[in-house]
Amino acid sequence: MKATAIAHSNIALIKYWGRAAVADPGLNIPLNDNISFTKNSMIDDMKLQTITTIHFDEIYDRDSAEVNGEKLSGRKLERILRVIDVLRSEAKSNIKFRMKSINDFPTQAGLASSASAFAALTLATASALGLKINREQLSTVARLGSGSAARSLHDGFVYFHSASSHEQAFAEQICEPGHCDMHAVIAIVDESEKKVTSDAGHDLSAASPFNDIRIQRSAEQVMEMRQAILEHDFSAVGKIAEANCKYMHAVMMTSEPPLFYWNPETLRIIKKVMSLRQQGLETYFTIDAGPNVHCLCRPEDVETLTIELAALEGVKKLIPVRPGRGAYLADEHLF
Amino acid sequence: MKATAIAHSNIALIKYWGRAAVADPGLNIPLNDNISFTKNSMIDDMKLQTITTIHFDEIYDRDSAEVNGEKLSGRKLERILRVIDVLRSEAKSNIKFRMKSINDFPTQAGLASSASAFAALTLATASALGLKINREQLSTVARLGSGSAARSLHDGFVYFHSASSHEQAFAEQICEPGHCDMHAVIAIVDESEKKVTSDAGHDLSAASPFNDIRIQRSAEQVMEMRQAILEHDFSAVGKIAEANCKYMHAVMMTSEPPLFYWNPETLRIIKKVMSLRQQGLETYFTIDAGPNVHCLCRPEDVETLTIELAALEGVKKLIPVRPGRGAYLADEHLF
Numbered sequence: 001m002k003a004t005a006i007a008h009s010n011i012a013l014i015k016y017w018g019r020a021a022v023a024d025p026g027l028n029i030p031l032n033d034n035i036s037f038t039k040n041s042m043i044d045d046m047k048l049q050t051i052t053t054i055h056f057d058e059i060y061d062r063d064s065a066e067v068n069g070e071k072l073s074g075r076k077l078e079r080i081l082r083v084i085d086v087l088r089s090e091a092k093s094n095i096k097f098r099m100k101s102i103n104d105f106p107t108q109a110g111l112a113s114s115a116s117a118f119a120a121l122t123l124a125t126a127s128a129l130g131l132k133i134n135r136e137q138l139s140t141v142a143r144l145g146s147g148s149a150a151r152s153l154h155d156g157f158v159y160f161h162s163a164s165s166h167e168q169a170f171a172e173q174i175c176e177p178g179h180c181d182m183h184a185v186i187a188i189v190d191e192s193e194k195k196v197t198s199d200a201g202h203d204l205s206a207a208s209p210f211n212d213i214r215i216q217r218s219a220e221q222v223m224e225m226r227q228a229i230l231e232h233d234f235s236a237v238g239k240i241a242e243a244n245c246k247y248m249h250a251v252m253m254t255s256e257p258p259l260f261y262w263n264p265e266t267l268r269i270i271k272k273v274m275s276l277r278q279q280g281l282e283t284y285f286t287i288d289a290g291p292n293v294h295c296l297c298r299p300e301d302v303e304t305l306t307i308e309l310a311a312l313e314g315v316k317k318l319i320p321v322r323p324g325r326g327a328y329l330a331d332e333h334l335f
Numbered sequence: 336m337k338a339t340a341i342a343h344s345n346i347a348l349i350k351y352w353g354r355a356a357v358a359d360p361g362l363n364i365p366l367n368d369n370i371s372f373t374k375n376s377m378i379d380d381m382k383l384q385t386i387t388t389i390h391f392d393e394i395y396d397r398d399s400a401e402v403n404g405e406k407l408s409g410r411k412l413e414r415i416l417r418v419i420d421v422l423r424s425e426a427k428s429n430i431k432f433r434m435k436s437i438n439d440f441p442t443q444a445g446l447a448s449s450a451s452a453f454a455a456l457t458l459a460t461a462s463a464l465g466l467k468i469n470r471e472q473l474s475t476v477a478r479l480g481s482g483s484a485a486r487s488l489h490d491g492f493v494y495f496h497s498a499s500s501h502e503q504a505f506a507e508q509i510c511e512p513g514h515c516d517m518h519a520v521i522a523i524v525d526e527s528e529k530k531v532t533s534d535a536g537h538d539l540s541a542a543s544p545f546n547d548i549r550i551q552r553s554a555e556q557v558m559e560m561r562q563a564i565l566e567h568d569f570s571a572v573g574k575i576a577e578a579n580c581k582y583m584h585a586v587m588m589t590s591e592p593p594l595f596y597w598n599p600e601t602l603r604i605i606k607k608v609m610s611l612r613q614q615g616l617e618t619y620f621t622i623d624a625g626p627n628v629h630c631l632c633r634p635e636d637v638e639t640l641t642i643e644l645a646a647l648e649g650v651k652k653l654i655p656v657r658p659g660r661g662a663y664l665a666d667e668h669l670f
């Protein structure tokens with residue numbers, strides 16, 4: 001009863017911000033349908049992935065978990081138990097576990113580390129418990145740990161449904177990674193932990209006067225985005241993603257208290273992306289709940305874009321990524 | 336038939352962005368009611384003022400105007416003629432003029448240089464032509480040159496009405512400068528001219544999905560702001576001003592094409608203001624259509640705030656200002 005899963009983070013092309021008003025907000029049901037691609041890093045020293053091994057055995061007298069060498073307790077342990085307990089209950093088991101997980105990228109810096117973490121945990125746990133559950137159902141379980149983790153279970157481009165019930169709020173694949181030829185260069189400007197986690201930020205969305213409009217526009221944009229991806233129309237994907245990102249950050253900045261996830265360097269990159277585009281290098285920015293910027297581009301522009309971004313003050317690291325594999329099982333375990 | 340007027344710029348506490356949909360958009364009628372204070376600089380080398388002398392005389396065979404040593408022609412000359420021709424027509428005169436004007440602050444950097452310019456021009460012209468027109472009526476004429484110029488005619492705190500007709504879209508005083516004890520420190524981060532003038536930017540407001548909500552919220556905020564000023568409630572003035580400013584910039588950033596008036600340094604100051612406030616120095620930011628930031632504060636905090644802001648990277652100049660005189664006539668002429 002041991003399994004290991006590897007998962008990658010994802011970047012939302014249509015963001016969600018705020019949770020659906022259901023009886024249990026802990027269900028992490030997104031306020032609006034959203035779209036992402038699961039991203040695979042193109043450099044070896046930062047693969048933006050989580051590897052998680054979980055072992056259920058009678059030898060353990062209590063549940064224990066360790067992430068990047070840190071033993072989890074309190075709220076952090078409770079958070080992973082939300083996922084594991086659902087699956088343990090499904091397996092009609094109360095057997096204890098030992099879990100060990102390694103992330104190779106900065107945590108909580110708007111790179112969706114929790115997405116890969118909970119996707120890997122969910123897949124590894126279901127497999128260790130011998131459960132036969134399809135990816136859509138698994139995505140609803142991963143969501144309990146982190147909303148965006150639902151998306152990281154799938155390869156390529158992913159559609160994540162808002163809904164009024166746990167079962168209906170699942171993520172499903174739109175198409176394989178190679179269907180829409182698009183890469184991104186992630187510009188890292190800050191690797192420190194966020195002052196306000198997205199988990200806490202979601203609750204503030206309703207405090208912005210622009211929140212309802214963002215939800216309305218996102219409902220239109222999510223349809224347009226799905227179509228643009230299926231038609232592998234890079235320009236349309238980029239334009240819609242950039243606009244949708246700005247709507248989310250406008251809501252964040254105008255909530256009460258306001259959330260300014262952008263750094264001065266974030267704005268410098270935004271302006272650079274707009275100026276490169278005017279000069280003919282077609283790139284679009286999108287930014288999650290953090291200061292780092294994903295610059296979407298065509299595969300053949302990755303190198304030029306990387307050189308241009310590297311010249312900017314405050315850019316600490318550049319990571320080229322492409323749509324890739326979702327969560328998968330591995331043969332080698334961490335213990 | 337010669338007169339000289341001096342006017343100062345103003346800072347909007349409730350912004351307007353976008354023009355009312357009337358038959359002639361050149362009327363510059365604001366899309367929403369707005370509030371400002373006319374600001375007087377507290378340092379001598381940058382008084383943020385315009386001095387304008389105009390002379391109507393038979394000796395001139397054509398209209399001529401000069402601003403900071405530059406002869407005006409084309410669109411720039413036409414813009415001042417909009418104001419002067421209305422007054423010449425009122426005076427039933429077609430006598431030619433010579434005008435000379437000096438601004439002592441950076442033009443078009445979001446410091447409302449056009450506000451002081453057109454307020455001074457309007458008052459000087461009306462006086463030179465011997466017209467007896469009250470300030471409210473004068474404000475409608477100044478508005479034809481620059482919307483916000485209507486506000487700079489008045490001392491202290493000013494209410495500028497949106498309306499469906501030229502006559503009703505006037506500015507009037509709310510109260511004298513000393514009524515609400517409030518200063519501001521202007522942090523200049525960029526003195527270069529804006530790429531998109533506010534004149535052009537106004538036409539883009541409707542392209543943001545958030546524009547209608549901004550108008551609705553501004554209608555509420557303008558009432559709250561008026562009340563807060565009359566009750567000299569600095570905290571309320573600051574809070575409402577900061578929120579209202581963010582609404583405008585959210586609209587700007589989400590218009591199509593988007594307008595990012597903020598620089599990286601602008602965001603650095605925003606974050607500093609929020610952090611100072613958490614530390615107990617009560618200050619609020621407000622930003623016009625440009626990168627520079629007005630940090631509102633209590634009079635006794637001007638010095639501390641100036642020191643704190645001076646330590647920030649990218650801050651080029653700090654100008655303390657207070658609510659003060661509007662446009663007035665001077666005895667000394669420029670020629």
